[in-house]
Amino acid sequence: MQHNMAHTKDRYLHTNCLATLANVSSKYRDLNTYTCQKLIGFFSGLTRRHHKIRDKIRLATLKSNDEPEIAHLRVDLEAIEEMIRMFLEIINSCFSHTIQHNAHLVHVMLCQREEFERFREMESFRHILQVNQ
16 A cells, blocks of 8 residues: 555555455454554555645645646545545544554554644544544
């Protein structure tokens, strides 16, 4: 998935891979540290790409009225946001069902929490990242 994200950018491959992960996410148990780091590393790559595309859209909007370029960037942004949403749902499912069996995932997420906190301010992700108090 990381190679696809960096080079070929096949949206449907990401969707199918994330759907597969989502289907088994409630059964994750005792994920090792390497697997957890790779999962969160993939999420970090998605977030970097998301922020880069948002910045490009802002710059393109300020600099010119190149509507085809901005439209293309918006389509890319929507695809990335959908992948991020799916990934967050996967993590949510894992935590809802098997958090007590995935200490490594909790640890890796706590170490990388700033990646997740950035999305708390965004309206489209707020409902997924909502913390119940």
